[in-house]
Amino acid sequence: MSFNINEYYTDISKGDVLLAYKGSITSALINEVLEAVEEKLERGSEEGKTRKKLYNVLVESLQNLYHHIEERHDGIEEQLDPKFGILVIEKANDHEYKVTTGNFVVSSKTKFLKEKIDKINALTKDELKDMYKFILNHQKISAKGGGGLGLVDIARKTGKKMIYNFYPYNDKYVFFDLTILV
Amino acid sequence: MEALIIEGTTKTPNVNFDSTKGVLEIKGRSIPENSIEFYKPLVDWLEEYAQSPASKTQVNVHLEYFNTSSSKCILDVFKKLETIHKNKYEVQINWYYEEDDEDMLEAGEDYESIIRVPFKMIEIVD
Structure with missing residues (x-):
């Protein structure tokens, strides 16, 4: 059976959801999400350390989406907003949150993404620190504003492995999701 | 030189650079999508300041959050300070x-290990 975005979204928003969104990932949306989450965490008296880590991870994941998302989705039949992405934040355990982002990527990028995440997942804390410092000091910021530090930073701050999936969609696209435990 | 003052927003920090006293303060959150655009005026200002800096330059960085896109721009700011320090002026970065x-402490230590300027790590206790 082929991948269905609505079924997927319903399915992953079943847990103890703090916030779930699907649609355009814009700068204004990022502001709204950050504000809403910050407010909820403060009200829920989550400890400062977890709050900060979650906030940082959210900033990086949302901005990763924002910078890398496809502007158009040629051949995707469902009615999707431009810059379509999904975000689900749920409470996994006491003081532990699960952040999932998803977006359509061109199939040819699959290998690059897989290798990049696998490489980061395989590094120790010290190796991540070295990689972070190397990229910080040696690589220029790309036109997209990223610079390849986002995932390394997430891995460093969470100390946990990132989980990803690629769901085949059509000839041109796959749906890529990334789950981060904070 | 006049002072450089940039008002903070929810995504960008307050910047206050009193070039006569040689005190630069960066305070708040630095999480803009486009950080180059935000930091360019400060980097340009420092470039000019470096021509005739105060005998002592003190930089206070007090950030609650910063994103990875800002981290490179902050490094650019520090590199300008490193040049001033290399020219035998006193420079101190308080993180x-x-x-x-x-x-946040680790982030400061990362910069300290890259930039040849004296750093001081200051913990704020509530």
Whole structure:
């Protein structure tokens, strides 16, 4: 059976959801999400350390989406907003949150993404620190504003492995999701 | 030189650069999508300041959050300070972090290991 975005979204928003969104990932949306989450965490008296880590991870994941998302989705039949992405934040355990982002990527990028995440997942804390410092000091910021530090930073701050999936969609696209435990 | 003052927003920090006294303060959150655009005026200002800096330059960085896109721009700011320091002027970077914020402390230590300017890590206790 082929991948269905609505079924997927319903399915992953079943847990103890703090916030779930699907649609355009814009700068204004990022502001709204950050504000809403910050407010909820403060009200829920989550400890400062977890709050900060979650906030940082959210900033990086949302901005990763924002910078890398496809502007158009040629051949995707469902009615999707431009810059379509999904975000689900749920409470996994006491003081532990699960952040999932998803977006359509061109199939040819699959290998690059897989290798990049696998490489980061395989590094120790010290190796991540070295990689972070190397990229910080040696690589220029790309036109997209990223610079390849986002995932390394997430891995460093969470100390946990990132989980990803690629769901085949059509000839041109796959749906890529990334789950981060904070 | 006049002072450079940039008002903070929810995504960008307050910047206050009193070039006569040689005191630069960066305070707040630095999480804009486009950080180059935000930091360019400060980097340009420092470039000009470096021509005839105060005998002592003190930089207070007090960030609650910063994103990875800002991290490179902050490094650019520090590199300008490193040049001033290389030219035999006194430069001191005070890196403030909130109690228990190990990530922010580590971030400061990362910069300290890259930039040849004296750093001071200052913990803020509530």
